[in-house]
Amino acid sequence: MSLHDSYYDPFPIVSLGSPMAISGMIPTELRQLAHRVASLHGLRFTDFDAALEHEAGRSLAQLRDDEAEASVRRLERRVAARLLADQPWGIVALPDRLLSMRSIKRLVEKKSTFVALDYEVRDCYRRFTQAYRSEAPRWVLEAPGPGSLGPLYRQWTRRFAKAHIQVSMDGATWRDASESLIRELEASNWR
Numbered sequence: 001m002s003l004h005d006s007y008y009d010p011f012p013i014v015s016l017g018s019p020m021a022i023s024g025m026i027p028t029e030l031r032q033l034a035h036r037v038a039s040l041h042g043l044r045f046t047d048f049d050a051a052l053e054h055e056a057g058r059s060l061a062q063l064r065d066d067e068a069e070a071s072v073r074r075l076e077r078r079v080a081a082r083l084l085a086d087q088p089w090g091i092v093a094l095p096d097r098l099l100s101m102r103s104i105k106r107l108v109e110k111k112s113t114f115v116a117l118d119y120e121v122r123d124c125y126r127r128f129t130q131a132y133r134s135e136a137p138r139w140v141l142e143a144p145g146p147g148s149l150g151p152l153y154r155q156w157t158r159r160f161a162k163a164h165i166q167v168s169m170d171g172a173t174w175r176d177a178s179e180s181l182i183r184e185l186e187a188s189n190w191r
Helices: 027-040 048-056 060-066 069-085 096-100 102-111 121-130 146-160 174-187
Strands: 020-024 045-047 091-095 113-118 165-168
Touching (some): 020 027, 020 096, 027 045, 027 091, 027 113, 027 174, 045 048, 048 060, 048 069, 048 091, 060 069, 069 102, 091 096, 096 102, 096 146, 113 146, 121 146, 165 174
Parallel strands (some): 020 091, 020 113, 045 091
């Protein structure tokens, strides 16, 4: 192999001081944003749900059908701990449901650069009801409008309160928000 054979191989153009865990309410936008940021900078990208399915050897739906909830939670904790310890550091798209578990939430807050995608209630409601109905929680779809979501929405978003970086999604596409996150990370020198 000559020196030029690896010239076009991908390599990171930044190095992270810790893993980056990006979480948000809308799974599709979360994965797209996290993947874009990682791929533009040569960083490893991991979708948590895909890693969980790989570890379990079956789909998430099959896992939930076959196993007790406590067993699924233990597996989720184990996979989250492994992904946040895996080097070289990369970006993990972390479903917001995991942040409802205190042990995972503490791990994310302590061991990673925790990035939260911040949606205003009206914008979140609009996205779920117009573009991402299949991903929407039932309580969002059953609400007569965004005004009725207040207390449940505040409780849901509390899991993002200690994020190191909040990326405003209000009116922004996931691509716009990824550019905003990249600018913020570059300003902080990716630390």
